[in-house]
Amino acid sequence: MRTWLVAATGVLVLLSAGSAAWAAPQPLADIQPKQRQTQKYTCATGKILQVTYLNAANGQSFALVPVKGQTLLFVSTIAASGVKYQAGSYTWWTKGPRADLYDAMGGADAPPVMSDCVTMIR
Numbered sequence: 001m002r003t004w005l006v007a008a009t010g011v012l013v014l015l016s017a018g019s020a021a022w023a024a025p026q027p028l029a030d031i032q033p034k035q036r037q038t039q040k041y042t043c044a045t046g047k048i049l050q051v052t053y054l055n056a057a058n059g060q061s062f063a064l065v066p067v068k069g070q071t072l073l074f075v076s077t078i079a080a081s082g083v084k085y086q087a088g089s090y091t092w093w094t095k096g097p098r099a100d101l102y103d104a105m106g107g108a109d110a111p112p113v114m115s116d117c118v119t120m121i122r
Helices: 002-022
Strands: 035-040 048-056 061-067 070-079 085-089 088-095 098-103 114-118
Touching: 035 114, 048 085, 061 088, 070 088
Parallel strands: none
Antiparallel strands: 035 048, 048 061, 061 070, 070 085, 085 088, 088 098, 098 114
């Protein structure tokens, strides 16, 4: 029993150390944007979101989106239409001048956190 407890403690230490390294923030300076564009969205609630899009030299696309008082770094993923960006449980999905913010923690049928966000495309 004691050998099992020591082994289990060792595994937990390794897992916690690994998850700390995995959760380390990506320094924004490492992204090296080729193109940067900021859009202001007005959502159905009247809230205004200022979102910055970054297209990196290596072809990756990112979005800096304010969520609950802090700016999160979203990365683009495959979408059937528009461009879908992911950050943790959040999805920022743009289609032309419109966008919605979803939180997967709310469940599959949950309404968007922010909906009908519209911008003037420049």
